[in-house]
Amino acid sequence: MIQLILFLGVGALLLISLFVLARRGAQAEGGAEALLEARRALSSLQGELLPTELVSRIFALDDLDYVTSSTSEDVRALFLAERQRIARSWVKQLRRQIVSLRNFHLGSARLYARLNFSTELTLAMEFAILLFACGALDLALRIRGPYGAQRIVDTTTAAAARVCEISEKSLGFLRPGNASPFGNPPTARNSAAL
């Protein structure tokens, strides 16, 4: 009888161990996906959405001056509508990638990245500022057009650059050879404010 109880006990222990191991495996798999997702978001921000040249080109005043001085009112209206569309698309993509990065920091980052409390607090503040700025920028672009929100554009790109810099440190161990095949090298300095 005692032998049977011992045998059942060992069996139960083995089953519990198996269950715990299986759960850990699933967690690790999910964690790897979250890491890759965050890395993709960071690459997209640094390589595609924040390079100074691209942001400056979208909000370039010389284009507006050129259209105003050398074309008709119809062409100017078309230009403004096109730039507004592009600017809003930029904000939308920026917001999507920021949310993706924030989700990583809220969920998996503390498992991998060794961020201290003050850095986490700073990061939380930056995410809050950034998402608010994205909302405000979209509203300003809708109401005042692509050239009516330069200060908010500056604030948004500066906050996004700071978030990227901190995220870069927390994802530093997962640096692929070629994170951004198309854009500039992914350094937060590239994406500083205009």
Add this chain to the structure above:
Amino acid sequence: MALPMRDRSAKRMDVEEAAQDLRWRTLAKIERPLDRLIYLASTRDYNTGMYYHDGLAARFNQDIACQALAECHREAFRELVGSSLKELVAQVEGYIATTHTGPAEFIAVWRGLEPYRVAVPVEADMLSTQLLFSNLKVALAVLEHHLIHRSTGEQVA
């Protein structure tokens, strides 16, 4: 199959050399980024996305030539996206002059068919592509305005 690090680095150097060769021998003669973009896009097979250039492939090999062409294509695209609207209008105007087509006809066809959509590199990011297409749309409108303005001026004169 993944190449070992040393082979990858050697291949990278070959691609860079081939790209340099292409820039010196061929692309240097094509002044405008728009023309370079269209030329490089024309070396790409639309079904496979592979680039072909016999001279370059003979000097290096097909794989290296393909990568060098792709790299130069990305470069031309970046340059074009970074152009101001005024520069882009001048580039489209210059390109029209090389096509032996009337400007009005060219503008109508480019507006209708938007052939520039197939000239962007595969890896181009969405926002840069959107910006380029939007700028080209505006550039065509600017050129049409100039054309109407010019013909009205000629009629008055």
